[in-house]
Amino acid sequence: MIDLKLLRDDPDRVRESQRLRGADPSLVDALLAADDARRTAVSRADALRAEQKAVSKSVASASPDERPAVLARAKELSAQVKDAEAEQAAADAALREAQLAIPNIVEDGVPPGGEDDFVTLATVGTVPTVDAPRDHTEIGEALRAIDTARGAKVSGARFYFLTGVGAQLELALVNLAMEQASAAGFVPVIAPALVKPETMEGTGFLGAHASEVYRLADDDLYLVGTSEVALAGYHSDEILDREELPLRYAGFSSCFRREAGSYGKDTKGIIRVHWFDKVEMFSYVPAEDARDEHQRLLAWEREFLDKLELAYRVIDVAAGDLGTSAARKYDCEAWFPSQGTYRELTSTSNCTTFQARRLNIRTRGAAPDGSGRKLPSAGNEPVATLNGTLCAIARTIACLLDHHQQPDGSVYVPAALRPWLGGRELLTP
RNA sequence: GGAGGCUUCGCCUAGUCUGGUCUAUGGCGCCGCACUGCUAAUGCGGUUUGGGUUAACCGCCCAUCCCGGGUUCGAAUCCCGGAGCCUCCGCCA
Numbered sequence: 001m002i003d004l005k006l007l008r009d010d011p012d013r014v015r016e017s018q019r020l021r022g023a024d025p026s027l028v029d030a031l032l033a034a035d036d037a038r039r040t041a042v043s044r045a046d047a048l049r050a051e052q053k054a055v056s057k058s059v060a061s062a063s064p065d066e067r068p069a070v071l072a073r074a075k076e077l078s079a080q081v082k083d084a085e086a087e088q089a090a091a092d093a094a095l096r097e098a099q100l101a102i103p104n105i106v107e108d109g110v111p112p113g114g115e116d117d118f119v120t121l122a123t124v125g126t127v128p129t130v131d132a133p134r135d136h137t138e139i140g141e142a143l144r145a146i147d148t149a150r151g152a153k154v155s156g157a158r159f160y161f162l163t164g165v166g167a168q169l170e171l172a173l174v175n176l177a178m179e180q181a182s183a184a185g186f187v188p189v190i191a192p193a194l195v196k197p198e199t200m201e202g203t204g205f206l207g208a209h210a211s212e213v214y215r216l217a218d219d220d221l222y223l224v225g226t227s228e229v230a231l232a233g234y235h236s237d238e239i240l241d242r243e244e245l246p247l248r249y250a251g252f253s254s255c256f257r258r259e260a261g262s263y264g265k266d267t268k269g270i271i272r273v274h275w276f277d278k279v280e281m282f283s284y285v286p287a288e289d290a291r292d293e294h295q296r297l298l299a300w301e302r303e304f305l306d307k308l309e310l311a312y313r314v315i316d317v318a319a320g321d322l323g324t325s326a327a328r329k330y331d332c333e334a335w336f337p338s339q340g341t342y343r344e345l346t347s348t349s350n351c352t353t354f355q356a357r358r359l360n361i362r363t364r365g366a367a368p369d370g371s372g373r374k375l376p377s378a379g380n381e382p383v384a385t386l387n388g389t390l391c392a393i394a395r396t397i398a399c400l401l402d403h404h405q406q407p408d409g410s411v412y413v414p415a416a417l418r419p420w421l422g423g424r425e426l427l428t429p
Numbered sequence: 430g431g432a433g434g435c436u437u438c439g440c441c442u443a444g445u446c447u448g449g450u451c452u453a454u455g456g457c458g459c460c461g462c463a464c465u466g467c468u469a470a471u472g473c474g475g476u477u478u479g480g481g482u483u484a485a486c487c488g489c490c491c492a493u494c495c496c497g498g499g500u501u502c503g504a505a506u507c508c509c510g511g512a513g514c515c516u517c518c519g520c521c522a
Contacts, residue, residue, distance in 0.1 A: 043481065046491040053491090056503045060449055074502035239439095239478090380478085 001099040001357045004035055017105040020112055020319035027101050034091070034098040041091040045084040052077040100207065104354040106319045107291070107328040114320035118331075124302070125311030127335045130405060135338035136398040137269040139405055140166060142429040146270060146397070157267075158259060158274045160394070165427055169400070170277065170393050172420035174252060177279040177304060177391040181250030184300060186281060191230035191251040194221045199233035202359035204325035204351075211260045227251035228387040231282035236359040239380055240284065245363060246293065247284040250390065252277065269398055271343065276394035283386045286363060287353050290384035294350040297388035298330050301346045304390055307416040310403055311335040313342050325351040336402045345399055348388030356382040 007014055011032060015025040055074045062070045111119045140146030145166030151159035162170050178188050200206050200222040205213055214223035224230060231251045240247065255278050266272035281300060285293045298314065305312050317329040326349035333342035356362070362380040404412040411427040418424060 039481085042491080046481070049491060052502080057449075059502055071502055076502095078502060 002102055002105055002354065003357070004099075006105075007031065007035075014102070014105060017319075018102070020106050020110070021103060021322065022114065022320045023103060027098070031095075031098040031102060034095040038088075038091040038095045041084070041088040045081070045088045048077065048081045048084045052081050100201075103204075103207070103322070103324040104327045104352060106322065107350065107352075110322070110328050111316055111318045112320075113318040115318070117318040117320070118315040119318075120313055121316050121330070122314040124306070124313065125309075125335075127311045128337055128403060130337040131407065133337040133402070134405060134409075135269060136271075136336075136401040139401040139409075139411060140269070140397075142409060143401070143411065143427055144429075145169065145401070145427075148269065156274075158272065160270045160273060162394075162397070165421070166397065168421055169397050169417070172417045173391050173393050173396055174277070174279060175420050176307065176416055178250060178252065180300070180304060180307070181279065181281060181390060184248075186248040186250035189227075189231065189234075189249045189251040191224075191227040191234075191253045193224050193227075193230075193254045193256065195224055195229055195233060196221060199229060199236065199359075200224075202236060203229045203232045203355055204323065204358070205229065207324045209324070212258050214256050214258055223256035224253065225257045226255050226278060226387075227253035227280045228282060231280065231387070232355050232359060232385055235284060235361050238361055240361065240363050240383060242286065242363050245284060245286055245383065246289070249282045251280045251282060253280075254278075255392075270394040271398050273394055276392060278392045279390040281348075281388045281390050284356075284361065284383050285386065287381065287384045290350050290352050290386060293384070293386050294328065294330070294348065297348040297386055298332075301332050301348055301388055301390065305332055305334065305345065307414065308396070308400065309414040309416075310345075310399065312345065323349060325349065325354050327352045327354070334399045334403065336399060337405070338402050343395075343399070345392065345395060346389035349386065351385045351387070353382040353384050355385045361385070 002014065007028070011028055014028045018025040018028060052074065055070065055077055059067070059070055059074055111117055137146065137148060143166070144164050145162065147161040147163055148159075151161050154161075182188055194216070197206070197220060200213065205225065213225060215221070216223070222229075228251075230253065231249050234249070235247070254275060256275050257273075259272060259274060262272060270276070281297055283293050283297065302312075302314070312332050312334040315331050315333060317331055322329050329347060329349045331344050332346045334345045335341075336343050361383050363383050364380055400414075401411055404414070406412060406426070409429055413421055413424055413427060421427075
């Protein structure tokens with residue numbers, strides 16, 4: 001949810017952000033109205049409660065003569081308080097709904113427009129030239145690394161088995177990613193893939209993208225589409241000491257996506273699947289440090305792609321193509337020779353304080369005089385959260401096979417992966 | 430899955446039977462000040478969280494005793510529902 005103080009100070013900024021996203025600017029006015037209504041309801045209820053409290057207290061000390069009158073007044077107030085509290089609850093709910101309807105405020109500098117209006121920030125490496133390239137499905141079958149036919153037999157479309165060297169590749173990538181993350185100071189985490197509704201909602205995945213998410217109705221749990229969900233929920237309802245920030249986690253988990261509305265896209269192979277494993281970076285930082293952290297996450301993503309010796313480009317995703325929680329998003333897209341194009345491999349989003357507000361993750365403000373007194377000016381403030389893919393395994397394997405295919409049908413193994421693949425420089429059928 | 434116990438403002442804890450003086454006790458930790466010629470001791474003060482009032486502060490007001498309902502003029506306390514934790518039994522990688 002967005003900052004209500006900022007909304008009051010500068011509603012035009014929020015309206016402009018809505019326009020950039022192609023969202024409805026009038027939702028901003030609805031939110032302002034809901035906030036006003038809630039304030040009114042709260043102050044009315046507060047005043048009534050104060051009066052009722054005083055009268056109730058006087059019941060016990062009232063003389064027998066006065067008592068009936070006092071009691072009558074107390075009962076009257078009690079009924080009024082009940083009404084006022086019902087109104088307040090309704091106003092609270094309305095405000096929350098209005099808040100959830102508005103996505104994060106777009107960062108300054110984000111390109112306007114939609115999916116095709118990204119700006120390319122960098123192009124790295126040399127695009128390999130391959131005559132008559134085969135796609136990763138073909139190569140994966142030849143290597144007996146990927147079995148989509150049996151994936152479909154057992155689980156349905158968009159499922160796969162990784163076998164033999166395919167399975168080894170997954171473990172190699174996980175190891176390489178975790179090794180890099182640890183070296184950079186991330187805490188390695190194995191995160192749950194099932195989460196409660198409030199965790200899912202807090203990360204912003206139950207809004208516009210609710211249809212993308214698997215839900216277990218019998219248990220009221222959701223399957224995560226990314227371990228970002230669990231890593232964001234990890235510190236929910238906590239107050240973090242400022243000295244312990246930044247907190248950085250590298251989460252490994254399975255990810256599940258319904259891929260509703262992507263019929264016909266990437267139907268072959270393991271580029272777009274219902275289930276894959278992923279190593280995700282997640283940072284909690286002070287709000288003012290979010291932009292810098294975003295650049296750091298991007299740098300770590302690039303470092304990983306460099307280790308895989310892939311040609312890729314970095315794009316600045318346009319406002320209309322941002323997720324609900326993101327203020328800005330950079331994607332790294334690697335070259336797929338068989339498709340003759342760049343395809344997204346990793347993605348990093350700056351969610352500023354948007355997720356933290358929903359999940360109630362704050363940092364303690366220190367009193368300027370160090371007295372430990374509570375000072376509003378030094379009050380607790382939401383942190384910023386950021387996430388970035390380090391390695392989405394299935395898609396990365398697809399890219400490696402495609403990108404590093406050789407004329408003789410073998411696949412080149414980047415040096416960084418060899419320690420986990422028995423030192424092999426080439427994968428051969 | 431069955432039975433029982435527990436959940437209080439960082440941690441521990443008093444209070445719950447017998448509803449109002451709970452505006453929640455004490456200890457630990459932490460912060461500040463004072464003092465002592467040494468980061469120890471002692472003393473004093475402060476220390477849940479959210480919201481409101483204020484230019485800001487001080488102060489004051491409302492809510493908050495796991496969560497949600499209910500009874501009552503009044504609930505940490507009584508009733509109902511739920512969650513989490515613990516113990517025992519059963520089952521199980």
